[in-house]
Amino acid sequence: MRVAVAGGTGWLGKLVVTAATDAGHEVVVISRARGVDLTTGTGLDEALRGVDVVIDVSNIETVSGAKAAAFFETVTRNLQAAEVRAGVKHHVLVSIIGIDRVEWGYYQAKLNQEKVALAGPVPTTVLRAAQFHEFALQSLTRFGGPVALVPAMLSQPVAAREVAVELVRLAEGEPRGQAPELAGPEPLQMADLVRKVARQHGPRKWVLSFPLPGKAGKAMKSGGALPAGPGLRGTQTFDEWLANLR
Template identity: 80%
Template sequence: MRMAVAGGTGWVGKLVVAEAEKAGHDVVVIARSRGVDLTTGAGLDEALRGADVVIDVSNIETVNGGVATRFFETVTRTLQDAGKRAGVKHHVLLSIIGVDRVEWGYYQAKLNQEKVALAGAVPATVLRAAQFHEFALQSLTRMGGPVAVVPKMLSQPVAAREVAAELVRLAEGEPRGQAPEIAGPEPLQMADLVRQVAKRHGPRKLVLGVPMPGRAGKAMATGGNLPAGPGIRGTQTFDDWLAELG
């Protein structure tokens, strides 16, 4: 099977590419560094020639809901339109658990992206995933200084490589709309995880768990990011991941 991975040079995208190649698929990486612009569509028709499926793990680093919405809408419509022209049969999208329950700008942008993908001309599958284990390290290192401010969040973190493997598995099958959510083995407080990373790996910082304002903050703190029903559960614990991190 020929799989095109949008955002395939990002850290999640690289894992998806590796899993797809390990499974024996012919993989095309879609990224600006490979001559493809997902926001304008430049180079996309050529990249998708002969592709059976698109796996979209592209992302934008922003907390601005409007910016995120414009990016995700544009990218998804561009991929859908180009996919239809190329005869792509399946569009697989990575999303986040809680986008329908946590009223935060970035999450609302991802929820809107899901709707655009599912309404597109190419049949789609959406996989909502919990926060990756790596999110704790990113939260610790995102800003300089001696203090890391982390939203109070109850999550069920999952290994990114297990999410990548599930995306490839879904891409191998028929489109199924909203797929069962994927999360890790156990619910954990994000601030506690960031403290563990600071202690065992560094950088050493004071970690403050701070509630986000409004309904979004309340939802994050009370389980809005936990899986809403049965689904795939990863096997790697956070402690296992932290031990691998060194």
């Protein structure tokens, strides 16, 4: 198959490119660095020529719910419109466990993205994943300075590599709407994970855990981001992932 990976240069995207290549697919990487802009549509028609499936793992890093909402909705509408023109048969989207239970701006933006994608013109599969193990490293390195602020949050993190492999497996199958959620093997406190990364890998920083305000904070603290049902479970533990981190 010819598979386009939207956001194929990101944390998850690079692993999706590897998983799709390892599975024997021809891969097209979509990102601004590769000359394609998903918000304006520049270069999109050329990139999707001959593509069978699109896996969308693009992202915007922002604390603004409104910016996230505008990005994810525009990207999905632009992608699916171009997919129709190119004859793409299947749209696969990565999403996040708990976005329907935690009323946080970025999560609401992802929930709206799911709705737009599932109601759109291209048959769609959505995979909700837990926070990646990599999220702890992202939280540590996102901002400079000696302190990392981490929201108090119970999570069941999963290796991004396992999410990538599952996205490719889903892309190879028929569109199925919401797929079973994919979480990791054990529920853990996010701040503890960030502290472990700081200690065992670096950069060394003070890690301060703070409750997100309001209902979202309560929901995060009390397990709103944990998987709600049986679903799929990755096998690599956080400690195994950290031991292999270079």
